[in-house]
Amino acid sequence: MAENNNIAQAPQVIDAEEVNHNDAPEESIAAIYDWMVAEAATTKKRKREEKQEKKAKKRAERKRMKELMKDVKEYRKSKKRKTSSNVIVDEAGEEDEEERAYYSYEITDSEECSVIKVKIIHLWKTPTKNMNGSSKGENINMLLIDEKGHKIHACANHYVLDLIRPMLKKNNCIIISNFNLYTKLEGVRLTNHLGKIYFTKNTSISVVKDFVCVHDGFEFIKYRDIINNNTDNNVAFDIIGLISSKPKLKAIDIRKKTTIISEFKLQNLSGDEVNVTLWEDNAHKLDSYVSHKDIQNEPIVLIIQLAKINTWGNEQEVSTLPFCTKVIINENIPAITAFKQRRI
Known part of the structure; x- marks a missing residue:
């Protein structure tokens, strides 16, 4: 019994190497954990900075477009104030203000939508339906380009197509007047222009030949x-x-x-x-x-x-x-x- 008590009361001796061996993994795991936390924080910070940079670029682009549109409006107002050679005489002998064809980027709102000269570079049809799901007809959509290479999306709904359909053909160069410009677009825009042209029953279209544009209309992404x-x-x-x-x-x-x-x-x-x-x-x-x-x-x-x-x-x-x-x-x-x- 004495021997058993001595054995039970004998202090347990732990080798120093064994202690180091057991402690080392804990220190290693802690270091790895600290590294992972730091790396996650760095990644999160980088993504946040990239997101902020993208937002800043978009804000700058919107600001640039607003300033451009403002300059265009001021320019057009100044043109209207001029009275020197802007008056022409029509066949009835009455004087009228000469109206030139504007470039697509100059169109900023419906009040200013007078006349544009463009080329149809792409054309497609979209179906339209009644509330009960039956077909109402087809709308014709177009991608238009002006002589400076600026593009804009246009749409002729089914109820205005009767008279203008023959002129809406790919590669036709046309002059358009009396249309509406819609700027509250949703989803993916088809061009950099912030608006979309809608033809109305009062829209006038004529095919022309004096159209000069060296652009093919493609804008290839990197x-x-x-x-x-x-x-x-x-x-x-x-x-x-x-x-x-x-x-x-x-x-x-x-x-x-x-x-x-x-x-x-x-x-x-x-x-x-x-x-x-x-x-x-x-x-x-x-x-x-x-x-x-x-x-x-x-x-x-x-x-x-x-x-x-x-x-x-x-x-x-x-x-x-x-x-x-x-x-x-x-x-x-x-x-x-x-x-x-x-x-x-």
Whole structure:
């Protein structure tokens, strides 16, 4: 029994190395935890600063546009005050103030919407329905460009199309007067202009030939802006590139409806790549082209006109807008020809 008591009362000796061995992981875990907390704080701060920088850029752009519009209004008011050579005589012998065609960026509100001279560079139809779901007809939407290369979105609703429909054709150069400008746009704008033209029953349109514009109407986005998440997702854009991965056509279910999409990568001349998803008609169009036996080994250069950005988590992809997005595949136009020549 004495021996047992001695054994029980003997102090427990712990090796120093064992203590250090057990304490080391705790210190290491604490250091890692502190590093993770500091890293998370740094990342959060960086994202907050990037967000603030984007907001500052948007505020600066809005301020610049307001100042530009203010300058335009002042200029036009000063033009109206002049009485020197701004008066012409019509066929009835009455004097009238000469009215010139304005550029699209000069149009700032409905009161100032008098006359513009533009070219139709893109045209598409959108359906319109009654409250019960029955069709009311089709509206014609247009992408217009003026002689300085500025673009604006215009729409002719179904009830004003009877007389003007023959003049609304792609590549027609037209003079438009007596229209409305709507500036409270929602969703993705199709141009940098803050407004959208609506034709009325009083709108007058005439086709002209004296239109000079060297711009093709494309405004290609930089791939690095997409990759670095430095895009304005409220404005549509154009993109050009080489299809660098085989397009995959597949069906997905959205809101209990089966939808066809085509997914692939698009590459610029520097080797940067972005993910692209085409929907419905545009997906079928690309699939029909790449399935053709005569172009199996041919490089495919693609332009997507009026595209938008979709964000999935931290990744961004180029996608299409309903009705208006146009896909141009290997066509013999200057933009695609120049892209192919620069690849050589």
